[in-house]
Amino acid sequence: MYAWIPLSASADLAQLEAHVSPEYGPVRVAKKLAGGMSNAVKGVLVERNYVDKDYRSTYYHFYAKKGQHYRADCVRLHFFDETVTFDENALKLTCRDGPDYLSDHYFGYMVLRPTGIATIGRSVVSPDVRSGASRYIITAKHKVHLLGYKLMVQGFPSMDQHIDISVCAHAACWSILRHYSERYNVYREFLTHDITLMAHQFDPGGLIPSKGLEVSHAERVFQEAGTFPVHVTRDTKRASDPSFYRQLSAYVESGFPLFAAMHKHGHAVAVVGFEWRTPANSALPGMRYAWDEVQALAVVDDNHLPYLPVPVRGGTPYSGEDIDAFIVALPEKVFYPADAVDRLAPTLFKLGSVVGLPPQDETIIRYFITTGSALRNFVRERESELDPKLLATIMTLPFAQFVWVVEFATEAQWAVGQVAARAVIDATASLREVMPLWLMHSSTQALVFNRLTVSLDLQTGIRGLQLSDMGHGGFTRMEKNLRPTQTK
Amino acid sequence: MDRDKKEADVFEAIEGLTPVDPHALADFQRAMNDEVIPEIVKVVEERRMLAAESRHWQLKC
Numbered sequence: 001m002y003a004w005i006p007l008s009a010s011a012d013l014a015q016l017e018a019h020v021s022p023e024y025g026p027v028r029v030a031k032k033l034a035g036g037m038s039n040a041v042k043g044v045l046v047e048r049n050y051v052d053k054d055y056r057s058t059y060y061h062f063y064a065k066k067g068q069h070y071r072a073d074c075v076r077l078h079f080f081d082e083t084v085t086f087d088e089n090a091l092k093l094t095c096r097d098g099p100d101y102l103s104d105h106y107f108g109y110m111v112l113r114p115t116g117i118a119t120i121g122r123s124v125v126s127p128d129v130r131s132g133a134s135r136y137i138i139t140a141k142h143k144v145h146l147l148g149y150k151l152m153v154q155g156f157p158s159m160d161q162h163i164d165i166s167v168c169a170h171a172a173c174w175s176i177l178r179h180y181s182e183r184y185n186v187y188r189e190f191l192t193h194d195i196t197l198m199a200h201q202f203d204p205g206g207l208i209p210s211k212g213l214e215v216s217h218a219e220r221v222f223q224e225a226g227t228f229p230v231h232v233t234r235d236t237k238r239a240s241d242p243s244f245y246r247q248l249s250a251y252v253e254s255g256f257p258l259f260a261a262m263h264k265h266g267h268a269v270a271v272v273g274f275e276w277r278t279p280a281n282s283a284l285p286g287m288r289y290a291w292d293e294v295q296a297l298a299v300v301d302d303n304h305l306p307y308l309p310v311p312v313r314g315g316t317p318y319s320g321e322d323i324d325a326f327i328v329a330l331p332e333k334v335f336y337p338a339d340a341v342d343r344l345a346p347t348l349f350k351l352g353s354v355v356g357l358p359p360q361d362e363t364i365i366r367y368f369i370t371t372g373s374a375l376r377n378f379v380r381e382r383e384s385e386l387d388p389k390l391l392a393t394i395m396t397l398p399f400a401q402f403v404w405v406v407e408f409a410t411e412a413q414w415a416v417g418q419v420a421a422r423a424v425i426d427a428t429a430s431l432r433e434v435m436p437l438w439l440m441h442s443s444t445q446a447l448v449f450n451r452l453t454v455s456l457d458l459q460t461g462i463r464g465l466q467l468s469d470m471g472h473g474g475f476t477r478m479e480k481n482l483r484p485t486q487t488k
Numbered sequence: 489m490d491r492d493k494k495e496a497d498v499f500e501a502i503e504g505l506t507p508v509d510p511h512a513l514a515d516f517q518r519a520m521n522d523e524v525i526p527e528i529v530k531v532v533e534e535r536r537m538l539a540a541e542s543r544h545w546q547l548k549c
Contacts, residue, residue, distance in 0.1 A: 325539070339528065340532065347524050466506070
């Protein structure tokens with residue numbers, strides 16, 4: 001039932017073949033793991049006869065109907081560091097720090113399906129042990145029950161496509177929705193077979209799902225799951241469409257994984273993170289955006305281990321700039337689209353003389369969605385950075401649930417993770433609002449907007465607030481939605 | 489609580505607020521009315537059209 005494979009080098013993963021029967025594809029899996037996992041993984045626990053609900057959902061509806069006999073059970077691989085050993089007789093995991101700390105030395109799991117091809121099923125692996133994983137990854141905590149222990153791993157779900165009953169787009173939808181069900185308790189869990197059904201108005205049956213999905217089918221999956229998908233497509237008639245990529249990075253920075261389509265490759269992936277380029281004094285004139293500072297995206301691609309780093313341009317097999325449409329599965333109350341924020345953000349410099357912004361052509365703009373409560377929590381944790389009057393303002397304003405935050409940083413501030421000023425935009429604002437703001441502030445001035453009336457009066461609906469400079473070089477950049485990878 | 493009271497409460501609850509000269513906001517207001525809002529409305533409609541085209545893209549790799 002259980003077997004332990006100690007690893008001193010990645011080549012030791014070849015032992016998997018001795019413990020796992022060929023229908024689970026151990027040779028291919030070992031090769032894939034050896035090429036993509038770091039040497040911090042020092043032990044693999046093989047759990048046989050594992051009942052995997054995702055595989056079972058496809059087994060009951062497809063594999064059990066075939067003439068060829070498929071097994072009903074899976075194998076699950078668990079990854080540990082060097083402090084953990086396994087007592088095969090006592091069926092007990094031993095950790096140098098004690099059993100209560102097993103999760104600190106656990107890197108996640110990978111289910112192997114008995115399907116002969118594309119055998120990697122539901123997996124949640126920590127980005128910390130993925131070679132080359134990007135710096136910032138969207139993750140959730142996943143509970144794992146093993147041998148009576150309750151373990152925890154922080155990662156993003158992934159799986160290979162089944163090929164015969166599901167394709168890349170199903171796998172990307174499944175990954176995103178599994179993340180949602182773990183991260184937000186408002187969303188339920190959807191199994192692989194559920195996803196293939198949700199894509200269509202009726203059950204297409206048989207192998208129809210393997211013929212591929214259209215982007216509209218993916219949109220339908222997210223609608224059926226109870227989210228409010230926003231579908232954004234690059235304007236390919238123009239030479240470039242930087243606003244498209246700025247919005248893409250804004251949603252990822254907001255903690256929303258994206259269903260990303262690449263038309264020329266006929267491929268879909270989930271975008272789940274990014275890596276900033278190394279800050280350098282470029283002395284380049286002109287305003288820039290956070291997207292201009294992104295070096296690579298992290299994607300969950302069903303042909304690779306998760307967190308595949310994809311350079312913005314010049315990558316193989318594809319680049320970030322090959323993405324030409326994406327779907328972001330938003331909660332209901334985000335009415336003000338990223339396109340509007342993208343146009344509004346540079347216009348806010350016209351309030352610069354009142355608020356005190358850095359010169360426009362020396363500024364890096366970053367925008368993202370967060371909740372009012374996350375914003376309050378962020379400033380509460382850094383209250384020494386804020387004039388108490390500003391802190392009180394942020395605690396007092398009756399934000400709607402979601403807000404867009406625009407941060408303005410000089411190049412020097414950007415390099416050290418700081419910002420000069422912030423604007424808080426109402427995510428429930430309508431497109432035609434002249435002042436869709438709650439607040440805009442620097443370290444010396446703030447503008448406060450009264451949004452308790454529909455017709456904002458410039459005389460009475462906006463107030464200024466003189467702030468005391470708290471003596472720092474900038475406010476901390478708000479980075480709360482993605483987990484920094486701790487490479488092991 | 490009536491509307492006027494609610495409006496007053498937000499600003500009354502925050503210490504140190506001062507009136508802002510509307511002229512200082514005029515340039516922003518003009519840019520929003522004359523350029524930014526029409527551009528936002530146009531670009532959102534363009535994105536909607538582009539999305540309609542891409543809905544039929546096949547994904548099967």
